[in-house]
Amino acid sequence: MPKANPAARFAVYALLVGLGGLFGVPLLWLLVTSLKPVEQTMSNPPTWLPYAHYSEIGGKRVDVVLDARVTEPSVLVEDVATGRRDLRPVGSVAADNPTLRVVGMAEPGWWLVTERNPAAVGSRPIREVLPPEAIESRVQFRWQNYPEALAAMRGSPPDVPGVPPRKPNPEQDAGFPQFFLNTVIVCVLGVIGAVLSNALVAYGFARLRWPGRDVFFAITLATMMVPFPVLMVPLYGVFKNLGWIGTLLPLWAPAWFGGAFNIFLMRQFFRTIPEELSEAARIDGASEWRIFWTVILPLSKPVLAVVALFHFLFAWNDFLGPLLFLTRRQTYTLALALQQYQSQQGGVQWHYLMAASAVVILPVIVLFFLAQKTFVQGIATTGSKG
Amino acid sequence: MKSAARRRVLAGLGFTSPWIIGLATFTLYPVLASLYFSFCDYSILQQPVWIGLENYQRLAGDEVFWIALRNTAVYAALAVPLGVIASLGLALLLNCNVRGLPIFRTLFYLPSIVPVVASSMLWLWIFNGEYGLLNASLAPLFALWGGAPPAWLGDPAWAKPALVLMSLWGVGNSMVIYLAGLQDVPRELYESAELDGVGVWRRFWHVTLPMISPVVYFNFIMGFIGAMQIFTQAFILSAAANNGDGTLGSPARSTLFYTIHLYSTAFQDLRMGYASAMAWVFFLIIAGLTWAANAVAERRVHYSS
Amino acid sequence: MPPGDFSSRIPLAIRRVGLVAALVLSGLAVSCRPAESDGRIQLSYWEKWTGAEAAAMQATVDAFNASQDRIRVNLVTTSQVDRKLLVATAGGDPPDVAGLWLASVASFADRGALLPLDDFMRADGVEPYVWLERYTPVYATMGQHGGRTFGLPTTGTAVALHWNKALFREVGLDPERPPRTLAELEEFSRRLTKRDPATGAITQMGFLPQEPPWFLWAQPLWFGGHYFDESGEIAIASDPQSVAGYEWLREQSREYGLADVQRFMSGFGPFASSQSPFFSGKVAMVFQGVWLNNFARQYAPALEYGVAPWPTVTGDPFALTEADMVVIPRGTKHPEASWEFVQYLASNNPLARTRAELQGIEIVCYLQEKTSPLRDWSPFFTEHHPHPLIAFFRELESSPGAVHAPASGVWQEYSRELATASERIRLLEATPERALGQVQARMTTAWSLHRTSLERQRRAADAENSSNEPTIQP
16 A cells, blocks of 8 residues: 555554454453453443452451442331341331331442352341441452353252262263363364365365366365255254264264365365476375375475364354254253353353353464464465465 | 276275265265255154145245245345445455554454354343443433434344344454455556556555455355354344243344244254255255356456466 | 154165265264163153252152162253254154153154153053043143143142232332232232333333243233134134233333333343342232242342232133143153153152152152142142242142143144244234234144144055054144
């Protein structure tokens, strides 16, 4: 681009920063939400930082939740029978009310607070009204949301104290570590298969001359046009007959048999390698396999890396495949497990859902920063060669 | 000679053998089986029974089929052009010789590799009508003329735009493709255009766009095929919006896209024959539209070499 | 070849292509199922609930495992169990026993996905109708379809009006006096609805028909209407009571302003949380099942509420009942063992006087704090039930007004159509006449196709193997 005037340059940067903010904010919001206590996720207007509030109640320092801001002069009343405490406007409770006992007074601007984690299980949390100056607030990230959210993805109900732990039940006990492992298996085996098989097939198309090759290659390209929904129903039957339903095989094994797009990508690359290299090896008596393995592959690392990377991303992100073909909990991949976690009966809370999502996203982001160059070059290649 | 020819064929078949098996098992057989099933009453639990054209005839009169088709068309008509504009726009900005290019590129690109399931969860939260970030930001704007921002995923009129918005967040991938295309445009072309005193807008229209038209075409086709097959986001967002009562495409079928309807017909109602007929109609529609786009491209797209 | 094998009707030419490839691939197929062997038959049981309710079922499963030494049931919580179960059964890898929604049972049966339980009952020397007499009448018919039994209720509930007494008190309503008629419900609802004086936004509502959205399909039943007419054909658009039920839904949206309601609703938290609208005091009256008490204790210990029958529309009592259903999927490798577990879930210890003596169905019902579908309750279960108002629910279920969703092979689809229609109606996207007219048209087609399909499958099965037991229910 030619040199532009300063005003135009300023406009370009302003746009970039503004749009960059728009693109970045959702992920930041995910991170912030994942580190909040639950009641602060649902606040209006939303807050950007998680706070913890502490107060001295009855001589001890208590982690409290701010339930409500007092808006009119009120009294804190306690139900004599149940011990339940609530705010009532001053004058609304008769002094001789037999069921309600006044235990505190509050001015507007005070807070009704509840203890966050009662010390004893099953005990009623402390509930008080406090003036703002009695509450100490500070920014505190709740990192424990992460282990709690991941633990909640496990199917088994927590063990009951006093009851001996039951026999292990692999299907039910499967939790985050199992889902992570499954995803890694699907990704790694899929990547190995995709790289090897596509390279092999692409070699056959790019570097060997044989009758029928071009027709076959044309058919290969044509299959790229077939949308997955067309294959969905019969594929289910194929995997069923192979006995693969309920295992991870449908998610990685097909990668070992090539894919049209990757074959095409590799073939384009292989064709740019000078034919003389192969000829020289042939004259030395090398077999085609040897040429493929020792001459072509070492020169093709960039395209192999691109195929590996894209297959990894595909496998990590795939949702429809697992949704269709996985029937057993212990075979769930992270993508499916996350959705099942979100759609479980009773729902899931936002801070946990965001924490679990962040964990699913993190490996992809790490991978991006490790292999940034391959990403950018790979995408550029797929685009321009298409 | 003859044996040499045979050896060549054997070598060729040998190297492509994984693909021969893969193509037959995972593509050709399913395509043919799907075609066969589309003429059957078939539930996978029971045997396929040949019923001729009945599935196709029923499709024509199936209101929900048309709703799904229309939803998909509306979504694609919004998402594809907007996606092309957004990604090309970002690429043009980044191509302005800016400092800090890698940082901006990363910022724009990262969302496109976020797993769709996870980004769906994130947008589910952002689109929340009451506590969502989007409405919190929009509320003051709407308050100016006394309105309130829409409930997005809860509102049939806004659920599709919400999904389009979400798709725009993921344009980073095509942006990188455009950027590579833009960087391949020979510098001399710009320089000579500048010498001729051509303005920025005309330069873009007469130099840049023709030069990158193959890339635009590629992105357009990929975007179109992707948009027509939208599934995961819509599946998750609509399932979440209705408390899981098994109705996909809520609210009020506004996000019942073709693939969602197909999935539900096949795997929820186990009407595999009918679903196969739907799949084939879908196949023909996509193939037809791609062919039409190709025909237009033949005349408009400028291939340099 | 077993019925349902996908390749059996595919032309040979196509089959050959697949077969060669399949043979090569099957060499690769390895099962990743872990070998769990303690000498017992291992059964996999899929449970749809999570959290405390799954823990309750787990305790029941543990008790069953401890009660004998030949069978071990492994419980697995499975979200979206209906979808998963169908796909797994179709894939030849079903669980041995599953907990299913009532609405799914008949549909699954017609698809050939469930084993009828009558043969097991007869094999035990009991005629099914005698066997089923153990249940309260409304529950005895729940798993019945086409003259056979495909599922049995494991936990019961009547759905009742729950109201927040504190909110009643606040607006000067008698906290002990729930609305008894539709007119009263409307009036109370108006009084209990509050708006932000500055913005006009709704901050509290008296009653919101779609909170929770689980029972909107029952609108016709509540208003005294029918889903099918006497001849078994779809009747919804032509049924004045059904139309009236959905008209009322639309009136609610109109009265409170659709946009305001939508915005108000998007602030609702999930049901199992303190942010759920009833627990957080955003909605004062809801239709909920007996289970609410269990969740209230956990998420809203300060909540003070009462229960009453649904306000009457027709003047007659109305009590919608629901149940979790246990089924045996077709394709289980251990039908006999599965039946034994199902039987355990259909029995109790009638003499139980302590918590430890509870058996079978009463364990799960006690822990989930629901009613037992059995006629006879043990002394402990009756007297020490954790729900203080359990007797009210028991009475409601035995009342003449007790009804449940119809058992029909198209009910799952029908209820889904109704859910979509009620959504469109309350969003003012379509008039009740139009939305229900479309349901009527679609379901009439679906219903006739369903019957045609059953007939076709029956004939195909007969032709295939006349000695085979027909797989489908006419």
